[in-house]
Amino acid sequence: MSQLVNIPEATRKRLVQLTNLLKLHQENKITSKKISELTGWSETSIRHDLWLIGYNKGVSNGYETQNLLQKISEVLGIETSGDISNNSNAAGTDQISVKNSGKNLCIVGLGRLGAALLDENLTGGSSNFHIKAGFDTNIYRVEILRSIYSLYPASEMNFVIKRENIQYAILTVADKDAQTMADRLIKAGIIGIVNMTNVVLKVPDSIKVENISILNALKLVI
Amino acid sequence: MSQLVNIPEATRKRLVQLTNLLKLHQENKITSKKISELTGWSETSIRHDLWLIGYNKGVSNGYETQNLLQKISEVLGIETSGDISNNSNAAGTDQISVKNSGKNLCIVGLGRLGAALLDENLTGGSSNFHIKAGFDTNIYRVEILRSIYSLYPASEMNFVIKRENIQYAILTVADKDAQTMADRLIKAGIIGIVNMTNVVLKVPDSIKVENISILNALKLVI
DNA sequence: AGGTGTGAACGAATTCACAGCC
């Protein structure tokens, strides 16, 4: 789909974070040294990353902030649209028309955390994620919550995910239900899961999972 | 204090996750093959990890679940304080605490997400983290929220962190305030930060940071 | 000078291969 080049995982992680940095960066240009100062990454690493994605617009004088941001977003398959969507900038080598389809996602598990995410500004910033649904096994929970998003009992998961063309899920259920729910999500057609539970999910190779358990993170900073 | 051996970061991550798996595992024994099935990690990797931490109780017949859990927790410096203490003392009071060297933490930024974390069961499971304080620059926010935890305006951060002997922080502020708040936390004596913002924090080498931005995670599962 | 681009060298992490044990 988007993945023009095969980017190493470590580089992908840095690039995603770099997009956020570039968005906040006020100045026109930015050097690898400056990025290094702001992040703690080595200058070489940054240049190497950009080399890997075939960026060669720096030419000894630093990178043009917006141009770099554009390129990285392209390569990662995330849209930056938002602020400067002057798509009319020709010159670029983007022969492949990046389809501007927003990414639809759902939140599975509407406890305190999941419910908070419904209102979190996930679609903001300028990345186009659309929260299309929230699910919970507890039907009362679904009814009680007020939100601008549509909430459903978990029993309707399969149906709703297909109808709304949802491809990604944030999993915030109890640990004991995590694997079961992941299985159901995958069966319904989900291809990427942000796993906020504390368990390791076993999924097919084709499914991408990112683990961001708060408890695990705490144990790692000890 | 705990770090008996110098464990590679990749191994540490797996071990933390493995503790969760072992806690949920019902059977007495577990093999590397079984762990592999449950997680997707390679069998060799698992055995190698255990070898690295000097575990050698497996001897060709699988590992004893509880013994292994104990050992890993020890090495990682996280207490397991017997999650299955239902063996004899069935009474609700689990005050049987082993080595109550609890880790004190605070939550910085009491938006929807931060507020949700106050009530999240972070200290549960069996890892002893104690949420000692919540901070927000918005003093009204602090006053409005009800919780069993103590909330303070950010201006009192330095004082409270020292008084309560808080060493770890979960950062859930707005991106633009992230670095500033991190700096203040570090100045106040914090040594580990779980960074839930979307920015990369620049911190001294002595400070541990784990990044668990939901937005970044979403971009990585695309 | 101060910056990028790029392959080679180095170090970290994973996998392989096989010895040893039950």
Added chain:
DNA sequence: GGCTGTGAATTCGTTCACACCT
């Protein structure tokens, strides 16, 4: 036969060294 323990081999990621640009 099925399992763990362990060094070696391989793959992956980072850093170095230096050519080149402006």
